[in-house]
Amino acid sequence: MPDAPQSLRLTTPLPLDSGGELAAPTIAYETYGELNADRSNAILICHALTGDQYVASTHPITGKPGWWARMVGPGKPIDTDRFHVICANVIGSCLGSTGPASVAPDGQPYALRFPVITVRDMVRALVGLLDGLGIERLYCAIGGSMGGMQALSLAANWPERAARFLLIATTARHSAQNIAFHEVGRQAIMADPRWNGGDYYAGEAPDAGLAVARMAAHITYLSEDGLTEKFGRRLQDRPDGTQGAKSFGFDADFQIESYLRYQGNGFTKRFDANSYLYITRAMDYFDLADEHGGRLTDAFAGTTARFCVVSFDSDWLYPTSESRHMVQALNAAGAPVSFVELSAPFGHDSFLLDVPALDRVVKGFLE
Ligand SMILES: CC(=O)SCCNC(=O)CCNC(=O)[C@H](O)C(C)(C)COP(=O)(O)OP(=O)(O)OC[C@H]1O[C@@H](n2cnc3c(N)ncnc32)[C@H](O)[C@@H]1OP(=O)(O)O
Numbered sequence: 001m002p003d004a005p006q007s008l009r010l011t012t013p014l015p016l017d018s019g020g021e022l023a024a025p026t027i028a029y030e031t032y033g034e035l036n037a038d039r040s041n042a043i044l045i046c047h048a049l050t051g052d053q054y055v056a057s058t059h060p061i062t063g064k065p066g067w068w069a070r071m072v073g074p075g076k077p078i079d080t081d082r083f084h085v086i087c088a089n090v091i092g093s094c095l096g097s098t099g100p101a102s103v104a105p106d107g108q109p110y111a112l113r114f115p116v117i118t119v120r121d122m123v124r125a126l127v128g129l130l131d132g133l134g135i136e137r138l139y140c141a142i143g144g145s146m147g148g149m150q151a152l153s154l155a156a157n158w159p160e161r162a163a164r165f166l167l168i169a170t171t172a173r174h175s176a177q178n179i180a181f182h183e184v185g186r187q188a189i190m191a192d193p194r195w196n197g198g199d200y201y202a203g204e205a206p207d208a209g210l211a212v213a214r215m216a217a218h219i220t221y222l223s224e225d226g227l228t229e230k231f232g233r234r235l236q237d238r239p240d241g242t243q244g245a246k247s248f249g250f251d252a253d254f255q256i257e258s259y260l261r262y263q264g265n266g267f268t269k270r271f272d273a274n275s276y277l278y279i280t281r282a283m284d285y286f287d288l289a290d291e292h293g294g295r296l297t298d299a300f301a302g303t304t305a306r307f308c309v310v311s312f313d314s315d316w317l318y319p320t321s322e323s324r325h326m327v328q329a330l331n332a333a334g335a336p337v338s339f340v341e342l343s344a345p346f347g348h349d350s351f352l353l354d355v356p357a358l359d360r361v362v363k364g365f366l367e
């Protein structure tokens with residue numbers, strides 16, 4: 001079991017890549033397992049776009065198990081009998097860390113007055129959290145998807161803060177295709193009249209736009225084979241009990257339509273539309289080579305850490321070629337790095353699902 005929900009307020013303003021700063025942001029986090037006497041067994045898990053700090057504990061809104069409960073816990077690949085696990089909600093999000101829905105110093109929600117942040121800004125806040133917790137050097141920093149971007153950013157900008165980095169289903173640079181999908185989602189939110197220029201906290205939220213954004217994004221987290229296997233062209237049972245019949249209208253005739261509507265609507269219950277805008281923007285801006293003078297290798301110059309890079313053969317969002325690119329850069333920087341492409345049918349979200357080979361890789365790397 002985790003400790004009670006925890007948060008830490010940074011005591012100084014957080015400088016941002018945009019040139020601005022965030023006044024004393026709050027970082028909400030969860031911990032699992034005991035920190036040992038010499039503080040050498042801490043693992044930081046960084047979450048993906050819509051993830052949160054509830055990595056292995058019940059989500060306070062959905063009531064569902066933590067998003068990596070299969071991976072984190074006593075005797076699990078990230079073994080909390082051995083490691084002290086920390087997982088924090090990124091700034092810009094909406095599960096307790098400071099974000100656009102938070103109250104600004106003037107007493108009103110930030111909304112679009114919240115500054116545009118980068119992945120490096122998120123990590124700067126995480127480093128502030130580690131400082132506050134008195135953890136100088138992590139045993140390992142781990143992340144999938146945007147979590148992997150954070151781990152990469154930590155490796156590049158604060159290399160002394162971790163001895164190992166485990167990067168899963170991620171990339172060192174957001175591609176044009178990924179920026180394009182994010183832009184579709186943002187436009188769906190902004191086209192919802194309830195979005196109201198981001199100023200909706202006193203009224204109804206732009207759930208219709210946010211649901212469409214999630215539906216479009218969710219497709220990118222899956223794979224064609226996975227969709228065919230799970231739904232194919234099968235028809236959805238209708239609310240009136242009719243089975244296997246087309247409506248000759250625009251109901252959710254196909255199971256995949258029904259599924260996407262369900263995922264889209266469910267998402268609006270646990271996520272803030274403005275946070276979605278800010279976090280997707282941070283991901284789009286992520287380009288580690290560009291941050292380090294144009295050569296990815298230079299981002300890792302002088303690192304003494306060990307790296308493990310994992311990709312999935314069905315992930316077309318962050319394909320294996322992007323992982324290879326990271327591995328080549330790490331090799332060129334002289335870093336010890338192991339790399340594996342795992343076979344799994346679930347697309348990008350494979351890192352969240354039942355892929356026993358991933359469990360073995362994670363456990364093996366931590367040993
Ligand atoms: C670090 C992080 O990334 S944290 C964020 C990760 N979490 C999320 O993304 C949460 C939302 N996403 C999901 O649930 C993702 O699909 C996953 C990857 C996490 C889970 O995948 P799976 O276990 O394969 O579940 P699946 O995608 O099939 O969804 C199951 C749900 O869809 C519903 N569903 C399945 N078929 C249909 C259908 N035809 N019509 C309507 N609903 C359907 C199921 O009833 C189930 O509902 P429930 O979640 O309320 O129990």
Ligand SMILES: N[C@@H](CCO)C(=O)O
Nearest residue numbers: 048049050051145221
């Ligand atoms: N499905 C996960 C991973 C996206 O990269 C999320 O919603 O955060």
